[in-house]
Amino acid sequence: MKRQVRLGWVGVDVGKGHHWVCLIDENGATVWSARVINDEAAILDAVGSVLTRAEEVVWGVDVTGTMSGLLLALLAAHGQRVRYVPGRTVNQMAGAYRGEAKTDARDAYVIAETLRHRGDLQEVEVSASLVSELRLLVTHRSDLVGDRVRMVNRLRDVLSGYFPALERSLATPTAVARWLC
Structure with missing residues (x-):
């Protein structure tokens, strides 16, 4: 306790x-x-x-x-x-x-x-305006991070669909993400 x-x-x-x-x-x-x-x-x-x-x-x-x-x-x-x-x-x-x-x-x-x-x-x-502005910025940043993750996942899905050997040649899914970026 x-x-x-x-x-x-x-x-x-x-x-x-x-x-x-x-x-x-x-x-x-x-x-x-x-x-x-x-x-x-x-x-x-x-x-x-x-x-x-x-x-x-x-x-x-x-x-x-x-x-x-x-x-x-x-x-x-x-x-x-x-x-x-x-x-x-x-x-x-x-x-x-x-x-x-x-x-x-x-x-x-x-x-x-x-x-x-x-x-x-x-x-x-x-100031209350600083708090509300910070909330907006943090929310916007979270949205951008989510959009980027979805984009990388979509690209990975498309590439692995057309080139299945590509994903096998790269050791991990994060290596594919690094290759895409």
């Missing part, structure tokens, strides 16, 4: 390819910590994991630029409060915690701890 806390703070160490997410409780104990790929499905899974472990959550990020755009839009779409913890503050606070050198997991923990101790951090505002 997952441990559920009444109030949790989530620190997110934002990165281009992945984020590190750390949920802590009222005592500063880590409830959940994980590496999350910067992808819509992975981020939504992480949000779901956090929300099953805490009744109320305050999120904190160390970057509010392009790298965190998808994360911030998804959190806003799910009605989550997000605060900005400046990188300089994270670096200064990290000195107060013993442990290994700079890591993504440690930075995420420090961001969460900073949120827990400081109530004066600025809330991140994500």
